[in-house]
Amino acid sequence: MTTPADVHGVREPGLPGRLLTVERDALVPLLRGRAEEDFTLPVAACPGWSVRDVLAHCSSAFTRVLEGRFEQGVFSPACNDRDIAERAEWSNQRVVDELERGMTEAGPVIAKAGGVLDILALGEWVHAGDVREAFGEPGAYAGAGLPSALSLMAYVTCRKGHLSLHADLDDADEPLRLGDISGRRPPARYIGDGPTLVRLYAGRPVDGASYELAGAEAGELNIFDE
Structure with missing residues:
Protein backbone atom coordinates (compact mmCIF):
# COMPACT_ATOMS: atom_id res chain seq x y z
CA MET A 1 0.00 0.00 0.00
CA THR A 2 1.22 3.51 -0.78
CA THR A 3 -0.23 6.52 0.99
CA PRO A 4 -0.68 9.72 -1.02
CA ALA A 5 1.71 12.61 -0.51
CA ASP A 6 1.52 14.27 2.91
CA VAL A 7 -0.94 17.14 2.57
CA HIS A 8 -1.71 17.31 6.28
CA GLY A 9 -4.43 19.82 7.03
CA VAL A 10 -5.10 20.58 3.37
CA ARG A 11 -8.49 19.52 2.04
CA GLU A 12 -8.78 17.70 -1.26
CA PRO A 13 -12.46 18.16 -2.20
CA GLY A 14 -12.62 15.20 -4.58
CA LEU A 15 -11.11 12.70 -2.16
CA PRO A 16 -14.34 11.59 -0.41
CA GLY A 17 -16.03 10.94 -3.75
CA ARG A 18 -13.11 8.91 -5.04
CA LEU A 19 -13.08 6.85 -1.86
CA LEU A 20 -16.80 6.14 -2.20
CA THR A 21 -16.44 5.17 -5.86
CA VAL A 22 -13.66 2.70 -5.12
CA GLU A 23 -15.64 1.24 -2.22
CA ARG A 24 -18.84 1.04 -4.29
CA ASP A 25 -17.05 -1.04 -6.89
CA ALA A 26 -15.86 -3.46 -4.21
CA LEU A 27 -18.85 -3.59 -1.88
CA VAL A 28 -21.90 -3.59 -4.14
CA PRO A 29 -20.94 -6.73 -6.12
CA LEU A 30 -20.20 -8.47 -2.81
CA LEU A 31 -23.65 -7.55 -1.49
CA ARG A 32 -25.47 -8.60 -4.65
CA GLY A 33 -23.82 -12.00 -4.45
CA ARG A 34 -24.81 -12.77 -0.86
CA ALA A 35 -27.73 -14.93 0.21
CA GLU A 36 -30.75 -13.22 1.74
CA GLU A 37 -30.04 -14.70 5.16
CA ASP A 38 -26.60 -13.09 5.21
CA PHE A 39 -28.28 -9.70 5.58
CA THR A 40 -29.54 -10.80 9.00
CA LEU A 41 -26.03 -11.44 10.36
CA PRO A 42 -25.15 -9.35 13.43
CA VAL A 43 -22.54 -6.61 13.09
CA ALA A 44 -20.21 -6.72 16.08
CA ALA A 45 -19.12 -3.09 15.71
CA CYS A 46 -22.75 -1.90 15.86
CA PRO A 47 -24.45 -3.79 18.72
CA GLY A 48 -28.08 -4.56 17.99
CA TRP A 49 -27.74 -3.96 14.25
CA SER A 50 -27.72 -6.51 11.48
CA VAL A 51 -25.90 -6.20 8.16
CA ARG A 52 -29.15 -4.95 6.66
CA ASP A 53 -29.49 -2.30 9.40
CA VAL A 54 -25.98 -1.00 8.75
CA LEU A 55 -26.64 -0.85 5.01
CA ALA A 56 -29.98 0.91 5.53
CA HIS A 57 -28.28 3.43 7.81
CA CYS A 58 -25.61 4.10 5.18
CA SER A 59 -28.01 4.32 2.25
CA SER A 60 -30.35 6.66 4.12
CA ALA A 61 -27.44 8.90 5.11
CA PHE A 62 -26.46 9.26 1.47
CA THR A 63 -30.04 10.04 0.50
CA ARG A 64 -30.16 12.74 3.15
CA VAL A 65 -26.99 14.23 1.69
CA LEU A 66 -28.37 14.14 -1.85
CA GLU A 67 -31.67 15.69 -0.76
CA GLY A 68 -30.11 18.20 1.65
CA ARG A 69 -32.15 16.96 4.61
CA PHE A 70 -30.21 17.95 7.71
CA GLU A 71 -32.85 18.67 10.30
CA GLN A 72 -32.01 19.01 13.99
CA GLY A 73 -30.72 15.76 15.44
CA VAL A 74 -29.74 14.29 12.09
CA PHE A 75 -27.50 11.21 12.43
CA SER A 76 -28.34 10.92 16.13
CA PRO A 77 -29.12 7.39 17.36
CA ALA A 78 -32.85 8.17 17.30
CA CYS A 79 -32.63 9.54 13.76
CA ASN A 80 -30.64 6.52 12.61
CA ASP A 81 -33.23 4.17 14.09
CA ARG A 82 -36.03 6.04 12.30
CA ASP A 83 -34.21 5.86 8.98
CA ILE A 84 -33.72 2.13 9.38
CA ALA A 85 -37.36 1.62 10.40
CA GLU A 86 -38.55 3.54 7.33
CA ARG A 87 -36.86 0.89 5.18
CA ALA A 88 -38.14 -2.11 7.12
CA GLU A 89 -40.48 -3.21 4.32
CA TRP A 90 -37.92 -2.74 1.56
CA SER A 91 -36.26 -5.70 -0.07
CA ASN A 92 -32.56 -6.15 0.61
CA GLN A 93 -31.80 -5.37 -3.01
CA ARG A 94 -33.73 -2.11 -2.84
CA VAL A 95 -31.55 -1.07 0.08
CA VAL A 96 -28.47 -1.99 -1.95
CA ASP A 97 -29.84 0.00 -4.90
CA GLU A 98 -30.19 3.08 -2.70
CA LEU A 99 -26.71 2.52 -1.31
CA GLU A 100 -25.20 2.20 -4.78
CA ARG A 101 -26.88 5.40 -5.93
CA GLY A 102 -25.63 7.26 -2.87
CA MET A 103 -22.05 6.06 -3.26
CA THR A 104 -22.18 7.11 -6.91
CA GLU A 105 -23.75 10.54 -6.55
CA ALA A 106 -22.81 11.86 -3.09
CA GLY A 107 -19.19 12.71 -3.89
CA PRO A 108 -19.82 16.05 -5.66
CA VAL A 109 -22.27 17.14 -2.95
CA ILE A 110 -19.74 16.33 -0.22
CA ALA A 111 -17.05 18.16 -2.20
CA LYS A 112 -19.15 21.35 -2.29
CA ALA A 113 -19.89 21.24 1.46
CA GLY A 114 -16.51 22.67 2.41
CA GLY A 115 -15.33 19.76 4.55
CA VAL A 116 -18.20 19.43 7.00
CA LEU A 117 -19.44 16.20 5.35
CA ASP A 118 -16.07 14.60 4.68
CA ILE A 119 -16.27 12.53 7.86
CA LEU A 120 -19.51 10.99 6.56
CA ALA A 121 -17.66 9.47 3.59
CA LEU A 122 -15.03 8.10 5.94
CA GLY A 123 -17.68 6.70 8.26
CA GLU A 124 -19.48 4.99 5.40
CA TRP A 125 -16.21 3.39 4.32
CA VAL A 126 -15.68 2.13 7.87
CA HIS A 127 -19.20 0.68 7.90
CA ALA A 128 -18.37 -1.20 4.71
CA GLY A 129 -15.54 -2.76 6.68
CA ASP A 130 -17.98 -3.62 9.46
CA VAL A 131 -20.13 -5.46 6.92
CA ARG A 132 -17.17 -7.33 5.43
CA GLU A 133 -16.13 -8.39 8.90
CA ALA A 134 -19.66 -9.67 9.62
CA PHE A 135 -19.42 -11.72 6.43
CA GLY A 136 -16.05 -13.13 7.50
CA GLU A 137 -14.30 -11.51 4.54
CA PRO A 138 -10.51 -11.06 4.88
CA GLY A 139 -9.05 -7.57 5.03
CA ALA A 140 -12.26 -5.98 6.27
CA TYR A 141 -10.73 -2.52 6.70
CA ALA A 142 -8.18 -2.79 3.91
CA GLY A 143 -8.56 -3.07 0.16
CA ALA A 144 -8.13 -0.57 -2.64
CA GLY A 145 -9.74 2.27 -0.70
CA LEU A 146 -7.36 2.17 2.26
CA PRO A 147 -4.83 4.80 1.04
CA SER A 148 -7.63 7.28 0.33
CA ALA A 149 -9.29 6.47 3.65
CA LEU A 150 -6.05 7.16 5.52
CA LYS A 160 -11.47 18.34 14.35
CA GLY A 161 -8.33 19.42 16.22
CA HIS A 162 -7.88 15.82 17.33
CA LEU A 163 -4.74 14.84 19.21
CA SER A 164 -1.59 14.90 17.11
CA LEU A 165 -0.20 11.54 16.03
CA HIS A 166 2.71 10.45 13.83
CA ALA A 167 2.05 7.05 12.24
CA ASP A 168 4.83 4.90 10.82
CA LEU A 169 2.87 2.44 8.74
CA ASP A 170 4.30 -0.99 7.99
CA ASP A 171 2.48 -1.09 4.66
CA ALA A 172 3.14 2.45 3.40
CA ASP A 173 6.09 4.27 1.90
CA GLU A 174 5.64 7.48 3.89
CA PRO A 175 4.64 8.26 7.49
CA LEU A 176 1.22 9.72 8.10
CA ARG A 177 0.52 12.74 10.32
CA LEU A 178 -2.89 13.03 11.92
CA GLY A 179 -4.63 15.49 14.17
CA ASP A 180 -3.73 18.89 15.61
CA ILE A 181 -0.87 20.69 13.86
CA SER A 182 -0.56 23.52 16.41
CA GLY A 183 2.31 21.89 18.27
CA ARG A 184 0.62 22.42 21.64
CA ARG A 185 1.20 18.78 22.51
CA PRO A 186 3.98 16.44 21.35
CA PRO A 187 2.56 13.99 18.84
CA ALA A 188 1.72 10.47 19.88
CA ARG A 189 3.48 7.75 17.91
CA TYR A 190 2.00 4.72 16.18
CA ILE A 191 3.83 1.83 14.57
CA GLY A 192 1.75 -0.80 12.80
CA ASP A 193 -0.34 -1.39 9.72
CA GLY A 194 -2.98 0.81 8.13
CA PRO A 195 -6.07 -1.32 8.85
CA THR A 196 -5.25 -1.45 12.56
CA LEU A 197 -4.85 2.33 12.62
CA VAL A 198 -8.29 2.65 11.00
CA ARG A 199 -9.76 0.34 13.64
CA LEU A 200 -8.30 2.48 16.41
CA TYR A 201 -9.64 5.74 14.98
CA ALA A 202 -13.04 4.15 14.32
CA GLY A 203 -13.31 2.57 17.77
CA ARG A 204 -13.26 -0.96 16.39
CA PRO A 205 -11.69 -3.93 18.24
CA VAL A 206 -7.99 -4.54 17.63
CA ASP A 207 -7.73 -7.83 19.52
CA GLY A 208 -4.67 -9.76 18.44
CA ALA A 209 -3.30 -6.96 16.26
CA SER A 210 0.41 -6.20 16.48
CA TYR A 211 1.07 -2.48 16.90
CA GLU A 212 2.79 0.07 19.14
CA LEU A 213 1.13 3.22 20.47
CA ALA A 214 2.99 5.72 22.65
CA GLY A 215 1.86 9.06 24.02
CA ALA A 216 -1.87 8.31 23.89
CA GLU A 217 -4.39 5.71 24.97
CA ALA A 218 -6.21 3.75 22.28
CA GLY A 219 -9.56 5.17 23.39
CA GLU A 220 -8.36 8.74 22.75
CA LEU A 221 -8.08 8.08 19.04
CA ASN A 222 -11.77 7.34 18.34
CA ILE A 223 -13.11 10.14 16.12
CA PHE A 224 -16.67 8.80 15.96
CA ASP A 225 -17.33 9.04 19.70
CA GLU A 226 -17.06 12.79 20.20
Whole structure:
Protein backbone atom coordinates (compact mmCIF):
# COMPACT_ATOMS: atom_id res chain seq x y z
CA MET A 1 0.00 0.00 0.00
CA THR A 2 1.22 3.51 -0.78
CA THR A 3 -0.23 6.52 0.99
CA PRO A 4 -0.68 9.72 -1.02
CA ALA A 5 1.71 12.61 -0.51
CA ASP A 6 1.52 14.27 2.91
CA VAL A 7 -0.94 17.14 2.57
CA HIS A 8 -1.71 17.31 6.28
CA GLY A 9 -4.43 19.82 7.03
CA VAL A 10 -5.10 20.58 3.37
CA ARG A 11 -8.49 19.52 2.04
CA GLU A 12 -8.78 17.70 -1.26
CA PRO A 13 -12.46 18.16 -2.20
CA GLY A 14 -12.62 15.20 -4.58
CA LEU A 15 -11.11 12.70 -2.16
CA PRO A 16 -14.34 11.59 -0.41
CA GLY A 17 -16.03 10.94 -3.75
CA ARG A 18 -13.11 8.91 -5.04
CA LEU A 19 -13.08 6.85 -1.86
CA LEU A 20 -16.80 6.14 -2.20
CA THR A 21 -16.44 5.17 -5.86
CA VAL A 22 -13.66 2.70 -5.12
CA GLU A 23 -15.64 1.24 -2.22
CA ARG A 24 -18.84 1.04 -4.29
CA ASP A 25 -17.05 -1.04 -6.89
CA ALA A 26 -15.86 -3.46 -4.21
CA LEU A 27 -18.85 -3.59 -1.88
CA VAL A 28 -21.90 -3.59 -4.14
CA PRO A 29 -20.94 -6.73 -6.12
CA LEU A 30 -20.20 -8.47 -2.81
CA LEU A 31 -23.65 -7.55 -1.49
CA ARG A 32 -25.47 -8.60 -4.65
CA GLY A 33 -23.82 -12.00 -4.45
CA ARG A 34 -24.81 -12.77 -0.86
CA ALA A 35 -27.73 -14.93 0.21
CA GLU A 36 -30.75 -13.22 1.74
CA GLU A 37 -30.04 -14.70 5.16
CA ASP A 38 -26.60 -13.09 5.21
CA PHE A 39 -28.28 -9.70 5.58
CA THR A 40 -29.54 -10.80 9.00
CA LEU A 41 -26.03 -11.44 10.36
CA PRO A 42 -25.15 -9.35 13.43
CA VAL A 43 -22.54 -6.61 13.09
CA ALA A 44 -20.21 -6.72 16.08
CA ALA A 45 -19.12 -3.09 15.71
CA CYS A 46 -22.75 -1.90 15.86
CA PRO A 47 -24.45 -3.79 18.72
CA GLY A 48 -28.08 -4.56 17.99
CA TRP A 49 -27.74 -3.96 14.25
CA SER A 50 -27.72 -6.51 11.48
CA VAL A 51 -25.90 -6.20 8.16
CA ARG A 52 -29.15 -4.95 6.66
CA ASP A 53 -29.49 -2.30 9.40
CA VAL A 54 -25.98 -1.00 8.75
CA LEU A 55 -26.64 -0.85 5.01
CA ALA A 56 -29.98 0.91 5.53
CA HIS A 57 -28.28 3.43 7.81
CA CYS A 58 -25.61 4.10 5.18
CA SER A 59 -28.01 4.32 2.25
CA SER A 60 -30.35 6.66 4.12
CA ALA A 61 -27.44 8.90 5.11
CA PHE A 62 -26.46 9.26 1.47
CA THR A 63 -30.04 10.04 0.50
CA ARG A 64 -30.16 12.74 3.15
CA VAL A 65 -26.99 14.23 1.69
CA LEU A 66 -28.37 14.14 -1.85
CA GLU A 67 -31.67 15.69 -0.76
CA GLY A 68 -30.11 18.20 1.65
CA ARG A 69 -32.15 16.96 4.61
CA PHE A 70 -30.21 17.95 7.71
CA GLU A 71 -32.85 18.67 10.30
CA GLN A 72 -32.01 19.01 13.99
CA GLY A 73 -30.72 15.76 15.44
CA VAL A 74 -29.74 14.29 12.09
CA PHE A 75 -27.50 11.21 12.43
CA SER A 76 -28.34 10.92 16.13
CA PRO A 77 -29.12 7.39 17.36
CA ALA A 78 -32.85 8.17 17.30
CA CYS A 79 -32.63 9.54 13.76
CA ASN A 80 -30.64 6.52 12.61
CA ASP A 81 -33.23 4.17 14.09
CA ARG A 82 -36.03 6.04 12.30
CA ASP A 83 -34.21 5.86 8.98
CA ILE A 84 -33.72 2.13 9.38
CA ALA A 85 -37.36 1.62 10.40
CA GLU A 86 -38.55 3.54 7.33
CA ARG A 87 -36.86 0.89 5.18
CA ALA A 88 -38.14 -2.11 7.12
CA GLU A 89 -40.48 -3.21 4.32
CA TRP A 90 -37.92 -2.74 1.56
CA SER A 91 -36.26 -5.70 -0.07
CA ASN A 92 -32.56 -6.15 0.61
CA GLN A 93 -31.80 -5.37 -3.01
CA ARG A 94 -33.73 -2.11 -2.84
CA VAL A 95 -31.55 -1.07 0.08
CA VAL A 96 -28.47 -1.99 -1.95
CA ASP A 97 -29.84 0.00 -4.90
CA GLU A 98 -30.19 3.08 -2.70
CA LEU A 99 -26.71 2.52 -1.31
CA GLU A 100 -25.20 2.20 -4.78
CA ARG A 101 -26.88 5.40 -5.93
CA GLY A 102 -25.63 7.26 -2.87
CA MET A 103 -22.05 6.06 -3.26
CA THR A 104 -22.18 7.11 -6.91
CA GLU A 105 -23.75 10.54 -6.55
CA ALA A 106 -22.81 11.86 -3.09
CA GLY A 107 -19.19 12.71 -3.89
CA PRO A 108 -19.82 16.05 -5.66
CA VAL A 109 -22.27 17.14 -2.95
CA ILE A 110 -19.74 16.33 -0.22
CA ALA A 111 -17.05 18.16 -2.20
CA LYS A 112 -19.15 21.35 -2.29
CA ALA A 113 -19.89 21.24 1.46
CA GLY A 114 -16.51 22.67 2.41
CA GLY A 115 -15.33 19.76 4.55
CA VAL A 116 -18.20 19.43 7.00
CA LEU A 117 -19.44 16.20 5.35
CA ASP A 118 -16.07 14.60 4.68
CA ILE A 119 -16.27 12.53 7.86
CA LEU A 120 -19.51 10.99 6.56
CA ALA A 121 -17.66 9.47 3.59
CA LEU A 122 -15.03 8.10 5.94
CA GLY A 123 -17.68 6.70 8.26
CA GLU A 124 -19.48 4.99 5.40
CA TRP A 125 -16.21 3.39 4.32
CA VAL A 126 -15.68 2.13 7.87
CA HIS A 127 -19.20 0.68 7.90
CA ALA A 128 -18.37 -1.20 4.71
CA GLY A 129 -15.54 -2.76 6.68
CA ASP A 130 -17.98 -3.62 9.46
CA VAL A 131 -20.13 -5.46 6.92
CA ARG A 132 -17.17 -7.33 5.43
CA GLU A 133 -16.13 -8.39 8.90
CA ALA A 134 -19.66 -9.67 9.62
CA PHE A 135 -19.42 -11.72 6.43
CA GLY A 136 -16.05 -13.13 7.50
CA GLU A 137 -14.30 -11.51 4.54
CA PRO A 138 -10.51 -11.06 4.88
CA GLY A 139 -9.05 -7.57 5.03
CA ALA A 140 -12.26 -5.98 6.27
CA TYR A 141 -10.73 -2.52 6.70
CA ALA A 142 -8.18 -2.79 3.91
CA GLY A 143 -8.56 -3.07 0.16
CA ALA A 144 -8.13 -0.57 -2.64
CA GLY A 145 -9.74 2.27 -0.70
CA LEU A 146 -7.36 2.17 2.26
CA PRO A 147 -4.83 4.80 1.04
CA SER A 148 -7.63 7.28 0.33
CA ALA A 149 -9.29 6.47 3.65
CA LEU A 150 -6.05 7.16 5.52
CA SER A 151 -5.56 10.48 3.73
CA LEU A 152 -9.15 11.46 4.49
CA MET A 153 -8.67 10.42 8.11
CA ALA A 154 -5.63 12.70 8.32
CA TYR A 155 -7.67 15.65 7.09
CA VAL A 156 -10.70 14.90 9.28
CA THR A 157 -8.58 14.59 12.43
CA CYS A 158 -6.84 17.86 11.61
CA ARG A 159 -10.15 19.63 11.03
CA LYS A 160 -11.47 18.34 14.35
CA GLY A 161 -8.33 19.42 16.22
CA HIS A 162 -7.88 15.82 17.33
CA LEU A 163 -4.74 14.84 19.21
CA SER A 164 -1.59 14.90 17.11
CA LEU A 165 -0.20 11.54 16.03
CA HIS A 166 2.71 10.45 13.83
CA ALA A 167 2.05 7.05 12.24
CA ASP A 168 4.83 4.90 10.82
CA LEU A 169 2.87 2.44 8.74
CA ASP A 170 4.30 -0.99 7.99
CA ASP A 171 2.48 -1.09 4.66
CA ALA A 172 3.14 2.45 3.40
CA ASP A 173 6.09 4.27 1.90
CA GLU A 174 5.64 7.48 3.89
CA PRO A 175 4.64 8.26 7.49
CA LEU A 176 1.22 9.72 8.10
CA ARG A 177 0.52 12.74 10.32
CA LEU A 178 -2.89 13.03 11.92
CA GLY A 179 -4.63 15.49 14.17
CA ASP A 180 -3.73 18.89 15.61
CA ILE A 181 -0.87 20.69 13.86
CA SER A 182 -0.56 23.52 16.41
CA GLY A 183 2.31 21.89 18.27
CA ARG A 184 0.62 22.42 21.64
CA ARG A 185 1.20 18.78 22.51
CA PRO A 186 3.98 16.44 21.35
CA PRO A 187 2.56 13.99 18.84
CA ALA A 188 1.72 10.47 19.88
CA ARG A 189 3.48 7.75 17.91
CA TYR A 190 2.00 4.72 16.18
CA ILE A 191 3.83 1.83 14.57
CA GLY A 192 1.75 -0.80 12.80
CA ASP A 193 -0.34 -1.39 9.72
CA GLY A 194 -2.98 0.81 8.13
CA PRO A 195 -6.07 -1.32 8.85
CA THR A 196 -5.25 -1.45 12.56
CA LEU A 197 -4.85 2.33 12.62
CA VAL A 198 -8.29 2.65 11.00
CA ARG A 199 -9.76 0.34 13.64
CA LEU A 200 -8.30 2.48 16.41
CA TYR A 201 -9.64 5.74 14.98
CA ALA A 202 -13.04 4.15 14.32
CA GLY A 203 -13.31 2.57 17.77
CA ARG A 204 -13.26 -0.96 16.39
CA PRO A 205 -11.69 -3.93 18.24
CA VAL A 206 -7.99 -4.54 17.63
CA ASP A 207 -7.73 -7.83 19.52
CA GLY A 208 -4.67 -9.76 18.44
CA ALA A 209 -3.30 -6.96 16.26
CA SER A 210 0.41 -6.20 16.48
CA TYR A 211 1.07 -2.48 16.90
CA GLU A 212 2.79 0.07 19.14
CA LEU A 213 1.13 3.22 20.47
CA ALA A 214 2.99 5.72 22.65
CA GLY A 215 1.86 9.06 24.02
CA ALA A 216 -1.87 8.31 23.89
CA GLU A 217 -4.39 5.71 24.97
CA ALA A 218 -6.21 3.75 22.28
CA GLY A 219 -9.56 5.17 23.39
CA GLU A 220 -8.36 8.74 22.75
CA LEU A 221 -8.08 8.08 19.04
CA ASN A 222 -11.77 7.34 18.34
CA ILE A 223 -13.11 10.14 16.12
CA PHE A 224 -16.67 8.80 15.96
CA ASP A 225 -17.33 9.04 19.70
CA GLU A 226 -17.06 12.79 20.20
